[in-house]
Amino acid sequence: MANAGILSMGSAYPEGVLTNADLEKMVETSDEWITTRTGIKQRHKAAENEYTSLFAVRASRQAIERARIDASDIDLVICATVTPDQILPATGCLIQAELGAHRAAAFDLAAACSGFLYGLTLANQMIRGGQARYALIVGAEILTRYVDYKDRSTCVIFGDGAGAAVAGPVEHPRGILSTRIYSDGRFAEHLYAPGGGTRYGSTPETFSSGLHYFKMRGNELFKVAVRSMIDVSREVLDEAGYKASDVQLFVPHQANQRITDAVADKLEVDRARVYSNISMHGNTSSASIPIALDECLEAGRVREGDLVLMASFGGGVTWGAVLLRW
Ligand SMILES: CC(C)(COP(=O)(O)OP(=O)(O)OC[C@H]1O[C@@H](n2cnc3c(N)ncnc32)[C@H](O)[C@@H]1OP(=O)(O)O)[C@@H](O)C(=O)NCCC(=O)NCCS
Numbered sequence: 634m635a636n637a638g639i640l641s642m643g644s645a646y647p648e649g650v651l652t653n654a655d656l657e658k659m660v661e662t663s664d665e666w667i668t669t670r671t672g673i674k675q676r677h678k679a680a681e682n683e684y685t686s687l688f689a690v691r692a693s694r695q696a697i698e699r700a701r702i703d704a705s706d707i708d709l710v711i712c713a714t715v716t717p718d719q720i721l722p723a724t725g726c727l728i729q730a731e732l733g734a735h736r737a738a739a740f741d742l743a744a745a746c747s748g749f750l751y752g753l754t755l756a757n758q759m760i761r762g763g764q765a766r767y768a769l770i771v772g773a774e775i776l777t778r779y780v781d782y783k784d785r786s787t788c789v790i791f792g793d794g795a796g797a798a799v800a801g802p803v804e805h806p807r808g809i810l811s812t813r814i815y816s817d818g819r820f821a822e823h824l825y826a827p828g829g830g831t832r833y834g835s836t837p838e839t840f841s842s843g844l845h846y847f848k849m850r851g852n853e854l855f856k857v858a859v860r861s862m863i864d865v866s867r868e869v870l871d872e873a874g875y876k877a878s879d880v881q882l883f884v885p886h887q888a889n890q891r892i893t894d895a896v897a898d899k900l901e902v903d904r905a906r907v908y909s910n911i912s913m914h915g916n917t918s919s920a921s922i923p924i925a926l927d928e929c930l931e932a933g934r935v936r937e938g939d940l941v942l943m944a945s946f947g948g949g950v951t952w953g954a955v956l957l958r959w
Contacts (some may be wrong), residue, residue, distance in 0.1 A: 636808030637760035642927035643695025645688040646677040646794030659902030661784040676792025678777045688795035689773035700799035704732040708765035709738035713748025713772040713919035735846025746947025748919030754812040770921030771797040781846035792915035796923025810873040814953035824948035858946040866944045869956040886945035887911040887921040
């Protein structure tokens with residue numbers, strides 16, 4: 634059985650930027666508060682005429698080109714998103730059509746910030762099982778559409794963007810070594826957007842009461858995020874027979890610099906081996922890990938043979954980790 638690995642990455646995000654100084658003019662906050670509590674300095678924000686698949690397709694084209702394959706070689710398109718272009722069809726299908734990946738099965742995966750690692754886990758199984766040779770896994774979000782710019786506890790956090798990976802067969806010892814994904818719906822209301830679905834619908838009343846906006850219990854999420862990212866990272870390391878000190882690069886979901894630091898310190902991963910871009914992007918949910926990994930590759934921070942750990946946590950709640958040898 635062939636190992637599955639990531640062959641290439643790509644990323645794209647809107648040109649529009651919302652800085653902490655911009656937010657200071659919109660809500661009662663300060664650059665100092667946002668920086669010390671989250672590590673965020675700016676986040677990208679889509680223009681009104683921009684939509685999720687636009688950035689997903691740009692990121693995917695980059696990844697496909699770098700993998701030196703043709704879009705028609707792709708067997709599987711997984712679009713991890715909680716902010717799809719529209720309710721029907723899946724944004725994955727729109728991406729498939731735009732790319733010309735006509736042979737692929739395409740669908741959306743709604744696991745919030747863990748979506749990319751959920752997608753990578755599924756793709757790994759399909760490639761190893763022989764049902765797919767090449768899989769495209771895209772994490773893409775326009776979160777700012779669902780952010781209430783009157784709510785200072787959420788509007789400083791979220792940003793927009795997309796990251797894409799082409800996964801395919803690789804030679805041992807390269808490839809995905811272990812994966813774990815989890816969820817616990819009992820914490821659904823830690824981060825949720827109740828409006829717009831079949832339960833509350835989209836009516837003038839749901840809009841005027843802001844039911845379509847993200848609502849977040851930041852404090853509770855913080856604690857669950859740190860605990861679950863540590864536990865799941867230890868699990869994938871144990872299963873593959875490695876220690877955290879063996880990891881050359883740790884790419885956690887970029888939710889909050891304090892979460893990243895707490896997880897890295899508790900795992901005892903040297904902070905120099907932890908990648909962070911939260912100051913530039915904020916939290917882009919499913920796009921955060923693939924954008925970060927793409928930046929690591931561009932910066933030469935990953936070399937063949939490196940042990941790479943990725944861990945995520947998000948709304949649902951969902952969490953997961955993937956350990957791979959690049
Ligand atoms: C959201 C988060 C940054 C808030 O930081 P915190 O240290 O937990 O802050 P708290 O929520 O306890 O709020 C502390 C105070 O700051 C205030 N505050 C909240 N947002 C603020 C802002 N943007 N600017 C200034 N003050 C703010 C609160 O109103 C509160 O004031 P009070 O003490 O007078 O009531 C933090 O909890 C977090 O990052 N949580 C995880 C969120 C997350 O990762 N979400 C996505 C999941 S993937």
